[in-house]
Each structure stands twice: as C-alpha cells, then as structure tokens.
Amino acid sequence: MAQPQFSVLSEEFAADPYRHFARLRERTPVHHEPAIDSYFLSRHRDVRRVLTDHEAFSTETLQARAEPVMRGPVLAQMTGAEHTAKRKIVIRAFTGQALADQIRAVHANAAELMAPFLPRGRMDLVNDLGKPLAVRVTLDVLGLERAHWRQVALWHAGVAEFITALTLTPERRRHCLDCAERLEAHLLPVIRHRRGHPGDDLISRLCTAEFDGVAMSDRDVTALIINVLAAATEPADKTLALLFKHLIDHPEQLAQVRRDPGLLPAAIAETLRFTPPVQLVPRRAERAAVFAGTTVPAGATVFCMIGAANRDPEAFTDPDAFDIHRPDLGTARSFSAAAEHLAFGAGLHQCVGAAFARAEMETVAALLLPLLDGVRHAPGSRYRESGLYTRGPVSLPLLFTPVPQPTP
Numbered sequence: 001m002a003q004p005q006f007s008v009l010s011e012e013f014a015a016d017p018y019r020h021f022a023r024l025r026e027r028t029p030v031h032h033e034p035a036i037d038s039y040f041l042s043r044h045r046d047v048r049r050v051l052t053d054h055e056a057f058s059t060e061t062l063q064a065r066a067e068p069v070m071r072g073p074v075l076a077q078m079t080g081a082e083h084t085a086k087r088k089i090v091i092r093a094f095t096g097q098a099l100a101d102q103i104r105a106v107h108a109n110a111a112e113l114m115a116p117f118l119p120r121g122r123m124d125l126v127n128d129l130g131k132p133l134a135v136r137v138t139l140d141v142l143g144l145e146r147a148h149w150r151q152v153a154l155w156h157a158g159v160a161e162f163i164t165a166l167t168l169t170p171e172r173r174r175h176c177l178d179c180a181e182r183l184e185a186h187l188l189p190v191i192r193h194r195r196g197h198p199g200d201d202l203i204s205r206l207c208t209a210e211f212d213g214v215a216m217s218d219r220d221v222t223a224l225i226i227n228v229l230a231a232a233t234e235p236a237d238k239t240l241a242l243l244f245k246h247l248i249d250h251p252e253q254l255a256q257v258r259r260d261p262g263l264l265p266a267a268i269a270e271t272l273r274f275t276p277p278v279q280l281v282p283r284r285a286e287r288a289a290v291f292a293g294t295t296v297p298a299g300a301t302v303f304c305m306i307g308a309a310n311r312d313p314e315a316f317t318d319p320d321a322f323d324i325h326r327p328d329l330g331t332a333r334s335f336s337a338a339a340e341h342l343a344f345g346a347g348l349h350q351c352v353g354a355a356f357a358r359a360e361m362e363t364v365a366a367l368l369l370p371l372l373d374g375v376r377h378a379p380g381s382r383y384r385e386s387g388l389y390t391r392g393p394v395s396l397p398l399l400f401t402p403v404p405q406p407t408p
C-alpha cells in the first residue's frame with residue numbers, strides 16, 4: 001500500500017515537528033511541499049549555505065510575505081549600502097549605553113508584571129508575563145506609549161499572523177491587513193511629532209537619520225518600526241517560556257543554574273539551539289541550486305528549517321539532548337556572528353537583536369529564579385506548542401511557593 005505523502009502542513013507535523021526532523025534530514029533533506037510549491041531544507045550545512053550565499057538566495061520572498069503588513073520595505077529585504085546604514089541605526093538602539101538603559105526598563109517592566117502573581121504562587125509564564133513583557137519592552141525601546149500596549153499587542157498579533165502563516169484564508173488576510181493599517185495610522189502622528197521633537201528613542205533616531213543625504217520617508221520609518229516591533233516581540237516570550245520549561249524538565253540543570261546564575265547565558269543559548277523560536281527563514285533561489293543531489297529550480301521559495309538544522313548530528317553531538325554544558329555550542333559565540341546554532345540566522349541578515357535578546361532573557365530569568373522557589377508545572381495542565389514559522393508554548397502554568405507581598 002502506498003505511504004501517505006508526508007507534509008509539513010499536516011496536523012501531525014504541527015503537533016510535534018521535532019519528531020520528524022531526523023527523518024527529513026536523512027531521507028528528504030530537500031522536501032518539496034506541493035500545496036505551497038516550496039522547498040524545505042533541514043540539514044545544518046544546507047541551511048547555513050542558503051543563509052550566507054546572498055547572491056544565490058535572496059530575501060525577495062519578503063516582498064509578498066512581509067511588506068504588505070510592514071507598510072513598506074523591511075530591513076531583511078534591503079541589500080548593500082542601504083542595508084548597512086539602516087541596520088546600523090537599529091543596532092545602535094540595542095547596544096552600548098542604549099542597551100544598559102533598556103535593561104533597566106526590562107527589569108522594571110518584569111517586576112511590575114509579575115508582582116500580582118507572586119503572592120498567589122501561580123503564574124502562566126506565557127500569558128501572564130512573557131507576552132505582555134515582550135510588547136511593553138519593545139514599545140519602550142521604540143519610544144511608544146506603554147499605556148497603549150494592549151491595543152498594539154492586538155495589532156501586532158495580526159501583523160505576525162500574516163508574516164508567519166504558511167497559508168491564509170481571505171478573511172484572515174483581510175483581518176491582518178486591517179491590523180497593519182490601524183497600526184500604521186497609530187504610528188504616523190507619532191512619527192510626525194518626533195521629527196520636530198526628537199528624543200533618545202529608536203523612532204526619533206529613525207526620523208532624524210539621513211541616508212544618502214535624504215531623511216527617511218514616513219513610509220520607510222513606519223516599516224522599520226513595525227519590522228522591529230514584530231522581530232523583537234515574536235521570539236521573546238517563546239524563548240523565556242522554553243528556557244523555564246527545559247530547566248524544570250531537567251531539575252539537575254535547574255539546580256545548577258540556581259546555584260550559579262553565571263550559567264544563565266549557557267542555558268539561554270542551549271534553549272535557542274534546542275528549540276529555536278524562529279523555526280523557518282524563507283529565501284528565493286535566484287538560480288537553480290543542488291542540495292544532496294536534488295535540484296531546487298531558479299525562482300523557487302526555499303524555507304530554512306532552523307529547528308531541524310540545530311538538531312543535526314553533523315553539527316552537534318547528541319543533538320536531541322538539552323545540555324547547558326555542551327562543549328560544541330560555545331556560549332560566548334552563541335550570540336554573535338560566529339554562532340554555531342542558527343537560531344539568530346546567519347550572514348548579512350543575522351539578527352540585530354541577539355545581544356539585546358540575551359540581556360533581556362538573562363535579566364528576567366535572574367529576577368524570576370530566586371522568586372520561584374519549588375517551581376513546577378501546574379498539575380492538570382497539558383503542554384502544547386503552536387506555530388510552524390515561529391513556535392512556542394501556548395501557555396506554561398507554573399506553581400511555586402507563594403512570595404509574601406512586601407509590607408508597604
């Protein structure tokens with residue numbers, strides 16, 4: 001009897017992609033998905049090749065996938081001098097003194113959000129803390145009013161759905177575009193005001209920066225704001241929840257991190273390798289390319305499977321084990337261009353927020369660990385992840401010893 005055709009769009013794959021990665025890498029490292037006429041690459045060396053050969057594999061796919069909701073061209077679509085110049089502006093808002101200021105804001109946001117849950121001894125790390133924190137921190141960096149975070153979070157969800165859905169019904173597409181239009185309408189008056197009254201925030205920097213002697217248009221600034229909003233928010237709550245899930249599931253490693261918080265960067269790096277929140281990175285093959293004996297035709301959409309590449313035994317020993325001490329990861333390299341894991345991508349478009357993401361995770365985890373005494377999964381909760389493009393826990397209800405409220 002013929003085997004049913006394996007599909008990355010199947011419910012079975014969506015329920016647990018990790019179960020299928022070894023078979024993909026070994027049997028069909030170039031998997032063609034007819035319903036969306038795209039190729040999925042799962043081997044570490046093939047994924048790295050696509051991400052670093054910018055001539056052969058372009059980011060043209062983003063014109064259809066991101067531009068309609070970003071309201072203009074995003075950083076990852078740009079090339080050459082324009083890319084270098086605009087990337088630098090964004091990086092400056094997330095490094096050096098700016099980073100130190102942001103981390104203070106991360107700490108304050110996290111402390112405020114977790115406070116009501118500490119005396120209860122119960123917190124959903126995704127919905128009570130991670131998601132609101134990710135949006136509020138990004139709003140602070142951008143220089144947007146924190147008071148609007150719930151509304152912005154809803155618009156952001158529509159934008160993120162558009163970028164990350166592999167298939168979208170016309171109704172959902174309309175909803176996502178509507179969210180993007182409302183977000184743009186919210187941003188435009190802010191941009192116009194910042195042009196006349198710039199501050200230290202990223203929006204002000206974008207408004208006052210010049211490229212080739214010309215200031216960026218409102219459309220260009222809007223696109224970069226939405227770009228950063230989506231890029232910084234989407235993976236943050238997922239990484240935080242996955243870090244705690246893996247540590248709780250490996251109590252001996254949790255105990256080590258508690259004893260020595262200096263191990264946190266290694267635990268974050270291993271979390272990113274083991275379960276990268278950005279699972280797929282798309283590219284367009286500019287010319288025909290051969291991988292493991294299979295030809296990908298010119299013009300084809302290629303998806304780099306980051307989760308599968310990060311579990312490739314050719315790159316990592318015992319790749320399906322979560323081990324914060326693994327020597328083949330190299331914590332110091334893990335947040336830089338020399339990273340062996342591919343959670344931040346690789347090459348010219350590698351994540352500009354890696355240093356910020358590390359500092360954000362370290363700050364929140366260092367705050368949480370001593371508070372969450374006896375931390376464990378809440379009984380009766382069923383662990384479930386969702387998402388093919390970006391992926392993370394739907395919720396992570398935790399129990400811990402209640403922390404008495406400080407007396408006023």
Ligand code: HEM
Nearest residue numbers: 075076231232235239278343344345349350351352353357
């Ligand atoms: C754990 C957290 C994060 C993960 C796993 C992550 C992952 C990634 C990946 C895989 C890419 C490459 C996309 C590609 O090659 O097409 C990327 C690019 C990017 N990321 Fe992140 N990211 C994270 C946090 C952040 C943060 C906090 C920011 C805030 C600035 C950010 C901003 C960006 C931007 C602007 C790009 C596009 C860079 C370019 O094209 O030059 N990311 N990120």
